[in-house]
Amino acid sequence: MQEIRIMQWDEAKDLAYPIRLTVFVHEQGVPEALELDTDDALAWHAVILDHGKAIATGRLLKNGKIGRLAVLKEYRGLGLGSELLKTLVSYGRQEGITQFFLHAQTTAIGFYERHGFNAIGLPFEEAGIDHIKMVLTPH
Template sequence: MGLPDLRAVRETVFVREQGVPLALEWDELDPHCHHVIARDGNGNPIGTGRLTPDRSIGRMAVLAEWRGRGVGDALLRALIDRGRDLGWPELSLHAQVQAIGFYARHGFLPHGERFQEAGIEHQAMRALLDADNPVGSRAAAIAAALGVIGSARRQLTIYSRELDPGLLDAPEVLEALRRFAVGQGETRILLHDPATPQRTLSPLITLSQRLPSMFAFRAIEEPGDQSYPSAYLANDRGGYYFRPLAGRLEGETCLHAPARARQLKTTFDAVWERSRPCTEYRALGI
């Protein structure tokens, strides 16, 4: 992998497009990094990224005409897999703020305050590879939800008390649920208290009324089920975000835990079968 290929992408994106000074773009770490590069059908470089000796992902860049086509996802997966091959238990990165959701879909959670780097606002993020990642803040909770939703294939299950204000009404989470539904993903939601989100005009109910075939709600009525203290999201690709106490956002998440995700899904399905449909959530005329 030659330096000209790296320059073709990184200087186009970072220096000419984003205005990063050339002197800051290239550093003493580059010769010691693991680099990945994406090419088009003609072999031209279109994207790149690197993994530094201090176990940090960086210099993620994709040419403008190739964005939104899965190139960045492929690059990031390759870097994460390289970290696994090296036996590293954790990876970190500095995400440009507008890219937080992209990294969250791959299991990275924000930590610390935002900061300026090369004149651009950034957020530190990290991920434990194939292990439970602790969730300790609202920002991390939103990222965990984005990860579970964004990595789902066709089915998502949500076990909640009252549609989790502060989490399931966050704009970025609602947008992720909308994209999942538009892509023909089915979301099933179990609720302890369906009346409160209806009374407070939860935006998730409004979204479900626009896409009624992709969302289903049921209300938990059995006394034994009502005593369950926890809440969670789980998907059909081994991802989950579990909160021991439903009234708090603290918990744990992992996008590569199929046994745990199946366990949560089994619990969910049993309660789903004995709960009632929330017909009160249907829009008029549906």
């Protein structure tokens, strides 16, 4: 049984950080020192649990920035990234956020475009990986 929970960092850290460490640091080579930042304490964190095991995570800042979307490899392709993204946007709207944006890895542009995000500006490097800013088009 899967469930999505939204929580603050003090509750989310032990669930979300191991996923981020696996995906971003071990798989993608992001320096571990860059993975945690001061925004974690300020963000809402969504965590998908599968029979109590944390398998996917993402965060939302009060300025509408979505980030740190990560799904464990064995659970990819099941729509969990989409579920996380929709949950974060929906929760943000409930909290009064009207504009959402993110820094997408350029390899994930198509994923975000399918959810209504549009790329703006030029690609840039973040943590050694090419990214581009994307904004959610209001509907």
